[in-house]
Structures are given as C-alpha cells and as structure tokens.
Amino acid sequence: MLVGRSTEQAVLEALITTARDGESGALVVRGQAGIGKTALLDHAAAAAEGLRVIRTEGVEFEAELPFAGLHLLLGPVLDHLDAIPARQAAALRGAFGLGPADQGGRFLVGLAVLSVLAELGPLLCVVDDAQWLDRASAEALTFAARRLQREGVILLFGVRDGAGATRLDGLPELPLWGLDRDASATLLSRHGADLAPTVRDRILAESEGNPLALIELHTALTPEQRGGAVQPLSFNLGPLPLPARVQQAFGTQAARLSEDARTFLLVAALEETGDLDIVLRAAATLGTAALDEVERSGLVSPNGTTLSFKHPLVRAAVIQDSPLTTRFAAHRALAEALGPSDRRAWHLAAATTGPDEQVAAELADTAEQAATRAGHAAQAAALERAAELTPDPERRAARLVGAAEAAVLAGDLDRAASIARRAAKSNLDPLPAARLAHVLASVEFERGSLRTAARTLIAGADAIAGTGKSIAMLAEAVRDGYFAGETALAAEAAAKLSAIAPASPIAISLDGLARMMAGDLTEAVPRMRTLTEAALAGQVPGLGERLIAGSMGLLTGDDESAFDVFDRLVSDARDSSQIGMLPNALEHLAITEVFLSRRRDASAHAEEAMRLAESIGHPHRTDHLRCVLAWIAAIAGDEETCRTLAEPAIDRALSSGIVRTAVWGTMAIGLTELSQGRYDRVLDRLETATRATQDRPLGAMNLISLAADQVEAAVRSGQPDRAREPLRRFEQWAVPTQRPWAAGVILRCKALLATDDKQDRLFAEAVAMHEQGGRPFERARTDLLYGEWLRRDQRKAEARSRLRPALETFERMGATPWADRARAELRATGDTSAPLRTESALDKLTPQELQVVRLAARGLSNRDIAAQLFLSPRTIGHHLYKAFPKLGIAGRGELPHLNL
Structure with a gap:
C-alpha cells in the first residue's frame, strides 16, 4: 500500500476509468530518482482491472539503439501486426529488423504504434525510466500519444527529473x-523500526520526503550508528544532491560483498537488458559465478530469464565504484557473450581506449543498420564514436560528416553543429566539404539564421558545381x-542554378522567384509558372519540388492550378x-481552398x-497553421477563436523573426475587425505590419494579401490618402499576373477611391473582370460594395442584382458577418424575401467528422479511412457515430445520397 500518494493515485485511477469508457489519454509521471514514480506506475497496473x-x-x-525500447514494449504483442494496415505493419517490422526497411520514415512507425495500441484496447501501456528510451522509440510513442482519441488506450510514462529535454515534452x-x-514518518517506521529517535529524526530531515531515501539511507549504517552511538552519520555527504546520497548508500551495501560478487554485479549492471543468460556467460568468462551471493544481497533479483536491479541507482553505484580496468574487462566479456550485434559493437567501443579500425568498422556497420x-x-x-576510434584521418573525417548529417535528420541541431565543427578541422575533399556545408546551412536555417544558411549553401555548392x-x-x-528577404542572395543562387541547369523547370521558376523579389514581375511571373505547368503535366516527380510548383502557382495568383x-x-x-511532408502540403492546400471559397475543406x-x-x-x-485557422475563423466571424489562435502565435513568430507567420496572424485579426466595422483599428494594425516588414521583399509579398483590406x-475611416500605397x-504584383480576379480587386479599390462620377464605371468594370473567374470571396466583396453604393444612389433594383449573388456566396462559404451585411443591405432596398441565416447540416460537423464522412461516402472502410487520416479505426468509428445524427441519417449506407 502506498503511503501519502492518495491524490496521485486518484489521478491515475480516473485515467483508467476513462479507458474503460473508451476514451484515451497520456500522462508523464515526473520526479527525482526515488520519489516513487515506479511505485505509482505499479499501482496503476494493479488497478487496471479489465484492461490489458x-x-x-x-x-x-x-x-543509442533505434527502436530498442519499442521492441521490448511491443515484442509480446507482435502477433497483432496482421490486424493493422500492411504498410504500417511493414514499417514496424522493418524498424525491429524483422523485415526489409520501409521508406515511409519514422512517423509511419509512430502511426503503426498507434494502430497496434488501438487493436489492443482497452489497454494500459506503461513505460518507466522513459528518459532513457532511444530517440526513435520515444518519437514513435509520443506521436501515438498525441493522436490517441477514442481507442480506450492509456499511455503512462515515468521520467526522472534532471534528464534534460525528452521527446515526451508537451x-x-x-x-x-x-x-x-x-x-x-509512517514509511520510515515500516522499514527502520529499530532506529534511535535522534537517527530517525536525522533521516527524516536528510530524506526530504523521498521514499527511496527513507527506505534505503539507513541501510548503509552500522548497528552502532543505527542506535545513535556513533556520530556523524556516514550517509551525511553535505551538499551532494539527495539521489547521490542514496546512490552512495547502495554503493556501501555493494562494497560489503566479496570481490567475485562485485564483479558479477558489474557485469549485470553493464548488461542493462537484464538477460540472465548473457550475464552468466560473460561472468563465467571473467571467472566468477556469484549469482547466489548477489541475490542474497537484495540488490538484484532474478525473474525467470532476466535479472532486475532493486533500483537504477544501484546500477549507477556499482558502475561508478568499479575500477576502470575491471569495467573494460566486463565490457569485453559481454561483447564476447553477445556475438555479432549492435550491442556487441557498443560494448567493444566502451572497452577501447585508442584507435581501432576493426571496432570502428563494427560501429559504422551499426550506424548503417540504424539508418535503414x-x-x-x-x-x-555510432558514427561519431566510430570516428573517434578511426586511425585513418580521411576515413575519420568522412564518418564525422556522416554523423553530422544523421544528427540533422534526427533533429538534434546542437549535436549536428558540434560534430560539424570537429569535422571542419579536417582536410576535406570537395564533396565531403559540400555535405558539411549543407549540414551547417540546415542548422542555421532551423535556428532562424536564413541569410547565413543561404551564403553557406552557395559557397558549398561552388566547390562541386x-x-x-x-x-x-x-x-x-x-x-x-526568399524567406530571409535577401534579394541579392536569392538572385546569386538562382543565377548559379540557371548556369548549371538552364533548362530545368525548377531552375527557371526559382530564377523567376528571384526576379519577383527584385521587382521584375513582368519577367518573373511566366518563369515561375514553368514549374507549375510541369507539375500539372506530371513531369515533376519529387514531393518537395511539387510543393514548390504549387507555391509558384499561389504566388502568381493561379489558384486553380495550385489547387x-x-x-x-x-x-x-x-x-x-x-x-513529415503532409503538414506543409495540407497547409498550402488549405490556403488555396480558402481562395477558392471552400472554407469547410x-x-x-x-x-x-x-x-x-x-x-x-x-x-x-504549428503556429503558422494556427494563423491560417485564425484567418478561416475570421471569415466565419468567429472573433474569439481568431484571436485565441492568432495572438499567441504572432507573439512567438515575432520573437523568432518569422515574418510570414506574423503577417498571416495579423491578416486574420485585421479581417475580423474589418467585418465588424472597426476601420481605424484595422488600418493601424495593417500599417504597423507593413512598416515592420517593408524593408524585406518577403514581407512585401506576404502583405499583398493585406492590401485590399x-x-x-x-476609405471607410475617411482617410483615403492612406490607401494609395497598399493599392x-x-x-x-497583380498586373503582370493577368488574373481576372486580381484585376477586379484593383478596379474595386479604385472605385472606392474615385469620385462619384467614376465609381459606377469602375465598379461595373470590376464586376465584369470577376465574372471571368477566380476567388469567389473577392467577387462577393466587390458585389457587396457595389450593391451598397447603388443602394445609396437610390438604384435599388440594380443594387439587388449585386447583393443577391454576394449573399449566396457568403452563405455558401459560411462567411457569416459578410452574409449578415449583405442581407441587411438587401432589406434596405426593400427586398424582404432575403432569407434568414440557416445552418447547413455540414456546419454541424467538426472538421474531422466532415473528412471522415466524405471518405466513408466514397466506400472506404474504417480501417482505410484511419490509414488516410493517421488515426485509429476506433476513432473513425466514433466520429461516424457522432456524425450520423447531425446529418439526419441512420448509417453509412445513406452517405452516398447526401451532398457532402
């Protein structure tokens, strides 16, 4: 029975109850060594009646062994792999070395983990000492934890304080x-009933409420010390942190054992998987077989085929207190017992103090397997340690470069930069030097030093032109x-790219982008569209290049092609x-859909x-997407959601120097204020954004979207002079694009600024341009403004002809404040037939429910939908269950008959 943890127990028991009800969740139990994390996790496991x-x-x-922790967790349930999508199952088998490596990447493994856990539910999944999970396992489990919804799965992690950042953060x-x-006092009395009162008080003070300290500190005392006859107490180590004092107590217990037993303990401590057979074989190599004595000490306990330590601090104490030469011998014995494997390579490396190509080569092979x-x-x-053991300077440098590249792919920028600096001290050939430059540029880009990144890339590319x-x-x-707003750098890189591959669509388009930054839009636009046209023709295979191709379409106003x-x-x-690619691709698709008035999509x-x-x-x-969602909320008139999403994201973006995100958030808030008629505030807000970025071409490109607002x-605030610069x-930008909708917006803006005798003509010309197609929301805004002007000019019948289509468009895309404004104007013309606002059945669905029912209407099974949306089949079933009543239907068989 746990002492003093009733509140924490109640939290865990509530989570388990939600799992029985089909809900999912994740929780990280965090605290210092010995604080009781494992005891709480044990309590949760014992209380999980009805859950696997x-x-x-x-x-x-x-x-450092990829997916080692995940394999230990899921090894007993791998028979469930046949129940998840084949691609996911293949990815998980490849991660565990049970099949060929899948090229879907580490996030596909995370999706496979989610699917397996969902198949096992209701389930309690417990991972203790998660600070020591290998990065790949931690990423996969965190990915699954963040996507749990209705699977009846609880993920519990125990994490030690002081372990630094983990993939579980968040x-x-x-x-x-x-x-x-x-x-x-209650806990201490259970384990140290024979302690003298003065000793008991001292332990209570020294333990700081740490349960492990309360249980173990006094075990290091002699009988005289326990009785209070000898002072000072041997466990009082002054300023050392509490875990170190507990570790010293464990070290004192281990020091009382025979030399053979201490050697056996050391072998067991270094074989951290606890494989008893390996420990026994390695110990035999060293001439010791003291399992009985070690077991009697209580510091370890055999459990079938494994050997478990009383606490990780026991392992730390045994290793720390052992002589260096003995540790080397134990590592070599373990390597011999293991045979060819990743773990053997690391044990050999731990026992090697100088250059050794054979050991380095084994580690390099381990690295190659990890990459697959x-x-x-x-x-x-593995490559970094292999480089340290490599005698040949050229090969050592090559391994360091490979290590730096791998660190970038792992997202460990500090490690990548550190390794790259070491590699740069070598005399590198041009190609390795260029690879190293690419690493350094990637680090600078992720840290926000875009100018430095561009210069590094250009210099590195020159050497391997x-x-x-x-x-x-x-x-x-x-x-x-481009992202740095550095016109000269973009132009220099584009010119070099054109010289190397003059006929390449991507070279032509990026040259166009550089020209756009320089203000040469007449030449820029047709060049930029080259890559878009190639992508539409199926001539651009790479996903990354296709993302650029679509972006070129957006930047030149060609929304249909971009879509x-x-x-x-x-x-x-x-x-x-x-x-990894999808968030970026979905973001650009969503922006394009807003331009095409597909707000729900x-x-x-x-x-x-x-x-x-x-x-x-x-x-x-994530922050940029919050601003995109804020913009969508602004169109719908949901000001609270707009501000909740945008304002924190803007602050973070400005502090990080990410202009693009700040501009999108500003545009969203500006649009919601415009729809509410707060014209002075809109103008001040947008002008502030303009001034903050006016010296950056990137800012100017982003701010194009703000100009019409x-x-x-x-004009509405009575300050037309402040409209001329944004126009x-x-x-x-708009004239060279030759997009009809853009020409319509220009004419609309000019009509707002014109005198009465010109306004009618300009508005009419604007409407005519809009009728040629593109951006229905902008067309509806033009119709609305023109209709308002016509009504004020007492031309009510003509006003109605403009206000009705505006209302229809606003209603169709759920632009509530704009629809309300158009409806009020219609009534002012005497048209009492303007319908009241009605809610579509689709508006009752959440965005995720809408995606699910659309895929279900196409005949996809829950499992197929789950694979498409990276959710679990159980969550898909829950969304359909919630959606059917909102749509007024009884089952999925009726979905194909609805207009979704």
Whole structure:
C-alpha cells in the first residue's frame, strides 16, 4: 500500500476509468530518482482491472539503439501486426529488423504504434525510466500519444527529473514531490523500526520526503550508528544532491560483498537488458559465478530469464565504484557473450581506449543498420564514436560528416553543429566539404539564421558545381534567400542554378522567384509558372519540388492550378505515408481552398495539418497553421477563436523573426475587425505590419494579401490618402499576373477611391473582370460594395442584382458577418424575401467528422479511412457515430445520397 500518494493515485485511477469508457489519454509521471514514480506506475497496473497491461522501461545503455525500447514494449504483442494496415505493419517490422526497411520514415512507425495500441484496447501501456528510451522509440510513442482519441488506450510514462529535454515534452504531466512529514514518518517506521529517535529524526530531515531515501539511507549504517552511538552519520555527504546520497548508500551495501560478487554485479549492471543468460556467460568468462551471493544481497533479483536491479541507482553505484580496468574487462566479456550485434559493437567501443579500425568498422556497420530503420539519432552516435576510434584521418573525417548529417535528420541541431565543427578541422575533399556545408546551412536555417544558411549553401555548392548535390543546395539557397528577404542572395543562387541547369523547370521558376523579389514581375511571373505547368503535366516527380510548383502557382495568383498540384500532392503523400511532408502540403492546400471559397475543406485540412505538426514536433509550422485557422475563423466571424489562435502565435513568430507567420496572424485579426466595422483599428494594425516588414521583399509579398483590406479600411475611416500605397503595392504584383480576379480587386479599390462620377464605371468594370473567374470571396466583396453604393444612389433594383449573388456566396462559404451585411443591405432596398441565416447540416460537423464522412461516402472502410487520416479505426468509428445524427441519417449506407 502506498503511503501519502492518495491524490496521485486518484489521478491515475480516473485515467483508467476513462479507458474503460473508451476514451484515451497520456500522462508523464515526473520526479527525482526515488520519489516513487515506479511505485505509482505499479499501482496503476494493479488497478487496471479489465484492461490489458503491457509495460517496459528505458535502458540507458540501449539509448543509442533505434527502436530498442519499442521492441521490448511491443515484442509480446507482435502477433497483432496482421490486424493493422500492411504498410504500417511493414514499417514496424522493418524498424525491429524483422523485415526489409520501409521508406515511409519514422512517423509511419509512430502511426503503426498507434494502430497496434488501438487493436489492443482497452489497454494500459506503461513505460518507466522513459528518459532513457532511444530517440526513435520515444518519437514513435509520443506521436501515438498525441493522436490517441477514442481507442480506450492509456499511455503512462515515468521520467526522472534532471534528464534534460525528452521527446515526451508537451504531454500532460503529473509532477511528484516529497512526502509530507507524517507520511515520511509512517514509511520510515515500516522499514527502520529499530532506529534511535535522534537517527530517525536525522533521516527524516536528510530524506526530504523521498521514499527511496527513507527506505534505503539507513541501510548503509552500522548497528552502532543505527542506535545513535556513533556520530556523524556516514550517509551525511553535505551538499551532494539527495539521489547521490542514496546512490552512495547502495554503493556501501555493494562494497560489503566479496570481490567475485562485485564483479558479477558489474557485469549485470553493464548488461542493462537484464538477460540472465548473457550475464552468466560473460561472468563465467571473467571467472566468477556469484549469482547466489548477489541475490542474497537484495540488490538484484532474478525473474525467470532476466535479472532486475532493486533500483537504477544501484546500477549507477556499482558502475561508478568499479575500477576502470575491471569495467573494460566486463565490457569485453559481454561483447564476447553477445556475438555479432549492435550491442556487441557498443560494448567493444566502451572497452577501447585508442584507435581501432576493426571496432570502428563494427560501429559504422551499426550506424548503417540504424539508418535503414530511420534511427538517425543512433546513426549519428555510432558514427561519431566510430570516428573517434578511426586511425585513418580521411576515413575519420568522412564518418564525422556522416554523423553530422544523421544528427540533422534526427533533429538534434546542437549535436549536428558540434560534430560539424570537429569535422571542419579536417582536410576535406570537395564533396565531403559540400555535405558539411549543407549540414551547417540546415542548422542555421532551423535556428532562424536564413541569410547565413543561404551564403553557406552557395559557397558549398561552388566547390562541386555541376553535380546533383550542387543543384539541390542552390535551390535551397534561393529558398533561404526568399524567406530571409535577401534579394541579392536569392538572385546569386538562382543565377548559379540557371548556369548549371538552364533548362530545368525548377531552375527557371526559382530564377523567376528571384526576379519577383527584385521587382521584375513582368519577367518573373511566366518563369515561375514553368514549374507549375510541369507539375500539372506530371513531369515533376519529387514531393518537395511539387510543393514548390504549387507555391509558384499561389504566388502568381493561379489558384486553380495550385489547387490541382496540392490536391494531388496531398493524396500521394497520404498514399506513401509521408507524414513529415503532409503538414506543409495540407497547409498550402488549405490556403488555396480558402481562395477558392471552400472554407469547410480548408478548415478540415488546416486542422489536420496542425494536429500532425504538433504530433511530429514542428512548433513553427504549428503556429503558422494556427494563423491560417485564425484567418478561416475570421471569415466565419468567429472573433474569439481568431484571436485565441492568432495572438499567441504572432507573439512567438515575432520573437523568432518569422515574418510570414506574423503577417498571416495579423491578416486574420485585421479581417475580423474589418467585418465588424472597426476601420481605424484595422488600418493601424495593417500599417504597423507593413512598416515592420517593408524593408524585406518577403514581407512585401506576404502583405499583398493585406492590401485590399487596407484600402477599404482607409476609405471607410475617411482617410483615403492612406490607401494609395497598399493599392500601388497590390497593382505592381497583380498586373503582370493577368488574373481576372486580381484585376477586379484593383478596379474595386479604385472605385472606392474615385469620385462619384467614376465609381459606377469602375465598379461595373470590376464586376465584369470577376465574372471571368477566380476567388469567389473577392467577387462577393466587390458585389457587396457595389450593391451598397447603388443602394445609396437610390438604384435599388440594380443594387439587388449585386447583393443577391454576394449573399449566396457568403452563405455558401459560411462567411457569416459578410452574409449578415449583405442581407441587411438587401432589406434596405426593400427586398424582404432575403432569407434568414440557416445552418447547413455540414456546419454541424467538426472538421474531422466532415473528412471522415466524405471518405466513408466514397466506400472506404474504417480501417482505410484511419490509414488516410493517421488515426485509429476506433476513432473513425466514433466520429461516424457522432456524425450520423447531425446529418439526419441512420448509417453509412445513406452517405452516398447526401451532398457532402
């Protein structure tokens, strides 16, 4: 029975109850060593009646072995792999080395984990010492934890304080603190009833409420000390942190054993998987077989085929207190007992103090195997250690470069930069030097130093000009120059790219992007569309290049072409489970859908993208998607949601120097204020955004979207002079694009600024341009403004002819404040037939429910839908259960007959 943990027990028991009801959740139990994390997790497992329980614990020595922790957790339930989608099952088998490596990436493994856990539900999954999980396992479990919904699955993690950042950061936490005085006294009396009162008081003070300290500190005392006859107490180590004092107590217990037993303990401590057979064989190599004595000590206990330590601090004490030469011998014995394996390579490396190519080669092979399983953190660690053991300077440098590249892929930027600095000290050939430059540029890009990243890429590409690697680096340099607003850098990279591959669509388009930044839009627009046209013709195979192709369409106002590119891209990314690519692709698709007045679709895709970005740890992308969703909410008139999403994201973006996200958030808030008639506030807000970025071409490009709102706000607030600059900026971009909708917006803005005798003609010309197609929302706004002007001019019949189509468009896309405004204007013309606002059945669905019912209407099974949306089949079933009553139907058989 636990002492003093009733509140924490109640939290865990409530989670287990929700699992029985079909809900899912995740919780990280965090605290210092010995604070009682394992005891609480044990309590949860014991209380999980009716739930399947699977559990494992992180192993420090295996923290560099990809998917080691996940394999230990799911090994007993791998027979359920046949129940999940084949692609996911293949990814998981490949991660565990049970089949060929799948190219879907580490996030596909996370999706497979989600599917397996869902199949096992109701389920309690317990992972103790999660701070020692290998990075690949932690990422996969965190991905699953963030996407749990209605599977009846609870994921519990125990994490030690002081372990630094973990991949679990961001999940809900239950912090554990020391027991209060009464609970501490109760626990101590159970385990140290023979202690003298003065000794008991000293232990209560020294333990700081740490249960392990209360149980173990006094075990290091002699009988005289326990009785209080000898002072000071040997466990009082002054300023050392409490876990170190407990560890010293364990060390004192181990020191009382025979030399053979201590050697046996050391072998067991270094074989952290607890495999008893391996421990016995390695110990025999060293001439010791003291299992009985070690077991009698209580520091370890055999459990079938494994050997478990009383506490991880016992293992730490045994290793720390052993002589270095003895540790080397134990590592070599374990390597011999293991035979060829990743763990053997690491034990050999731990026993090697100088250059040794044979050991280095084994580690390099381990790195290669890790790479095939997307274990890039393990790959980086193995190559880095292999480089340290490599005698040949050229080979050592090559391994360091590979380690740095792997660290970037793992997202460990600090490690990548550190390894790259070491590699840069070597005399590198041009190609390894270029690879290293690419690493350094990637680090700078992720840290926000876009200018430095672009310059590094250009310099690195120069040394290997004409190669495929140089083309990729120069393309990234143009991108970095664009995002940095560095016109000269983008132009330099684009010129070098054109010189190498003059006929390449991506080189032509990126040259166009550089020209657009420089203000040469007449030449820029047709060049930028080259890649879009190639993608539409199926001539651009790479997902990344297709994303650029769609973006070129958006930047030149060709929304229809951009939609076609992004729609196919998202579909292909789903089919190939490219989860890392999807948030970016879905974001661009959602933006395009808003421009095409498909607000419901845009909301569904943007929300899905945001959930995915959160799941895979992309905070900047997540914030940008929050601003896209805020913009969608602004169109719908949901000001509270708009501000809740946008304002924190804007603050974070400005502090990080991410102009694009700040502009989108500003645009969203500005639009909601415009719809509410707060024209002075809109104008001030948008002008502030303009001034903050006016020296950056990127900012000017982003602010094109704000121009029409600025013009309307300036005119409405009686300050038309403040409209002329944003109109000039928009016209400079719009004329070369030759998009009818853009020409219509220009004419609308000019009509707002014109005198009465010209307004009628300009509005009429604007409507005529809009009728040629593009951006229905902008057309409806033009119709609304023209209708308002006609009504004020007492031309009520003509006003109604403009206000009715405006109302229909606003209603269709759920633009509530704009529809209300059009309806009020219609009534002012005497048209009492304007319908009251009605809610579509589709508006009752959540964005995720809308996605699910649309896929179900196409005949897809719950399992197929789950694979498409990266959810579990049980969650899909729950969404359908909730959606059917909202749609007024009884089952999925009626879905094909609805207009979805």
